[in-house]
Amino acid sequence: MRVVMFGYQTWGHRTLQALLDSEHDVVTVVTHPKSEHAYEKIWSDSVADLAEKHGIPVIIRNRPDDELVDRLKEVAPDIIVANNWRTWMPPEIYNLPVHGTLNIHDSLLPAYAGFSPLIWALINGEPEVGVTAHLMDEELDAGDIVIQRSVAVGPTDTTTDLFHRTVDLIAPVTTEALGLIASGQTEFTRQDRSKASFFHKRAEEDIRIDWTWPAQDLERLIRAQSAPYPSAFTFHKGQRLEVVSAVVSEGRYGGTPGRIFYREGDGVVIVAGADARTGRNHGLAITRVRTGDGRELPATEYFTSMGGYLTGRP
Template sequence: MRVATLGYQTWGHRTLQALLASRHEVVLAVTHPKSEHAYERMWADSVADLAAEHEVPVHISNKPDADFKAALADADPDIIIANNWRTWLPKDVFDRPRYGTLNIHDSLLPKYTGFSPLIWALINGESEVGLTAHLMDEELDAGAIVLQRTTPVGAKDTVTDLFHRTVDMIGPITLDALDLIESGRTDWTPQDRSQATFFHKRAAEDSRIDWTWPAEVLERLVRAQSDPYPNAFTTFKGQRVRVLESSVSKGYYGGTPGRVFIHEGDGMVIVAGPDAWSGRNHGLSIERVRLDDGTEMTGKEFFPHGGGYLGV
């Protein structure tokens, strides 16, 4: 088939890479301009550079304006494949090709519609994550499902681990979904929108540790903000402290959320939870930190004794 791609960063790059190595003809690659947003500077393999290397026409745009639509009309694809396209598409774009537009989304839709699904899924303690290949319609990430693939979430997995596993699934799910569409099948699975969850784009504030959250959730937040993602952070005596490693404390500790309390091994336990006053909660043991100057220390080294509060 004649394929046009709408893609950005490593997700779009992997999609285009798979298509270029397939029997399909890539007739256009549309991508966004480079961004200085923290989440767009990482995993930033260039779709434009890859397309140019293979002499595929490239169009750079943030939105489907007149020039975008003209480039698409000139390319005349049978299908559009989108992955990590970050702005709304009108019906006259996604419905223009004979087979419409196939979107590759890195969640198990209808859960985790929107942005940063792997991060939110890990924070929420999901047992598996994956990819969904679905046909686009007027509602964001809501179209009928062509194919889904899953991978389990381990107890110590970081979002970086999940990124690498799911990004390796992009090529196979894209080509397998194309084969199903080209075969003439139309018996796709409608999404149950009553089960949909929609998450916003992450910003710096979303990495700030809220000590009223349960320690189990905070431990997952730390793993969901592993390098190269902006790390989970707190403040201590006016200094920003990035938390690189943590665990749920062995003991139960009570008091005020954010209190620097007691050592466990090489970690310092911080009182946490919405009912920390009860004394029935585990705390979060901070085991490794990084300061703004790049210095890394164990929790015990950074907090030589208990006392004081985090977040102030």
């Protein structure tokens, strides 16, 4: 089939590579310009560079326009394949090819449509994550599912771990889905919209630690915001403090959320949970921190004495 590929960052790069390795003919690539957004500088393998290396015409757009529609009509693709296309795609584009548009999304749809699905899924304690190939329609990430593959989430996995596992699914999911479509199959699995969830892009506010969260949730937030993602942060004595690693405490600690309370093992326990006053909660044992000047050190060295509070604001 003649394929036009829409994509960006490493997800798009892997998708384009899968198409180049397949029996299909990539006739044009559409990608976004480089961005300085914190999350778009991560996993930023260039789709444009890969396409140009293989002599494929590249169109760079922040969002579709009339000129792009005209150029796509000229190349007359049989199908569009998209992965990590970051802006709205109008129906005059996704309905243009005879086989429509196949979108590759890094979640197990219908859950975690939208942005940063791996981070949100890890924060929420999902047992598995994955990649879905679905046909695009008028609602974002809501079209019929062609194929879906999953991987388990381990108890110490970070978002970076899950990225590497799911990005390896892109090639087989893409090529298997295209194979089904090329074979003439047209009936696929409708999404159960009662199970759908849609998430926004991550921003600074989303990595600010709220000590009223249970320690188990905070521990997953720390793992979700592992390098190279921006670390979750709090404030100590008015200064920003990033939490690089942490575990749920073995003991249960009562008092006020955010209290710097007790040394336990290799960590320093912070009281956590909205109902911490009951004394039934585990705390968050911080093991490594990074200060505002970039120094990373064990929490037991940073917290030279117990007492005082970590807060959400200076």
